[in-house]
Amino acid sequence: MPPAKKRTRTYDPVKTRIAVLAQLAGVRDAVRTLTPEQLALPTRLEGWNVRELVAHIGMAVTAVGRALDLPEPVRQDASLLDWPFATSADAAAIDEFTRQLAQDHPDLDACLAEAQQDLTRQLDTYPGTRLLATHRGALPLADYLVTRAVELVVHTDDLNAAVPGLDVPYDRQALAAATRLLADALAVKAPGASTEVRIPPYAVVQCVEGPRHTRGTPPNVVETDPLTWIRLATGRTAWREALADARVSASGDRADLTELLPLMA
Template sequence: MPPAKKRARSYDPARTRTAVLAQLAHVHQAVRGLTPEQLALPTRLGEWTVRDLVAHIGMAVTAVHRALDRPAPPRQDVTVVQWPFATAANAPAIADFTRNVAADHPDLDAYLADVDSSLRALLDQHPGGRLLETNAGALPLDDYLVTRAVELAVHTDDLNAAVPGLEVPHDRQALAAATRLLADALAVKAPGGSTEVRVPPYAVVQCVEGPRHTRGTPPNVVETDPLTWLRLATGRVSWQDAVAGAKVAASGERADIGGLLPLMA
């Protein structure tokens, strides 16, 4: 008998909306205190400065606005777990758009304040089931907001890495959603049950073809913390460096998942 098909993970729409708004507010609060010198600092994202990164964070949120401005597609044709695999193809266009946004909004405090207020208004106006045409395909608004939580969580970490001493907090629910979506994406990329990937306290998935584990301690286990997982999944840190730095514990002959990473860029 073939194994039962795994049920797709669901996300609480109210918690996701609250998480996106909370994480955006954390970023906005931090940006208010950045000096011109700090905004000019380099980031780990190629040629982007901190100013470019902040502009991109706002741009990632207003992707909701742009999608709602377009007619709703006739039907959903992708699931949210497929979104991470669609990001790389759009990287050049995103980079150009980011530079334009940074140039057009010299007052980043005012820009993020407008992004926040306009997003709240849109979320009040539109039901979660409203379909959006996204870079990955047609998704409901509630599902697309999960991807915005990923963007915000990942780029908050980028911001903290770029500015010494900056400690923008991660909203717990935003970090949880980002961790779970990227863990599920790994299971989609490498389906199977021979390796268990644990990212406590938010996610556990099984992946990689091979003998399926049924009970007791799995023979192949990978375990890491949520921020390290986000960095691995998005290419901020390599598998080799994470293992060498004791940020990842991997045991078993099928526990080396470095060849499957990153999942998105």
């Protein structure tokens, strides 16, 4: 008997909306407190300071509006799990857009406030089924909003890393969505069922070719916390570094994910 086909994960659009707006609000609250000296601090994103990072966060949110301004695609031709693997293709254009945005918007709080208001209006106006033309293909608005949750969580972490003591909180639902999408992307990149990757309390996936585990304790297990997983999946933390710092536990011959990470960068 062939193995059962894995069910595609779905996301509650109402919860996703609340999570995205809550995470954006948390970033706005923090940005209001930043001094000129803090805005000039370097970040772990090469060539960007904090001002440019904040501008990029705004750009990630306004991407919804830019997509809505385009003609609606005739049909959906991409899936949510295509998105993580396509982000690097536009890196140069994103870098240029971000730098220009930071230059053109000296008042970052006003920029984020406008983005927040526009996004709220757009989500009130358009149904989640409305198709958007994205860099990977046509996706429903509800799915694309999940990618905005990932962007916000990842860059909130970048912001916290750049500014000591800032500690922007992570919305629980946004963190869950980011963790799950990137865990499912690993299962797409390395299909199989020999290794179980656990990211409590949000996700468990099976991946990597090899003998299929059916009962009892899996022979190959990886376990880590959500933020460490997100940092691994996006290249903020190296696999061996996380192992050395005991932020990841890995047991079994197929539990080394070095060659599979990062998933997006």
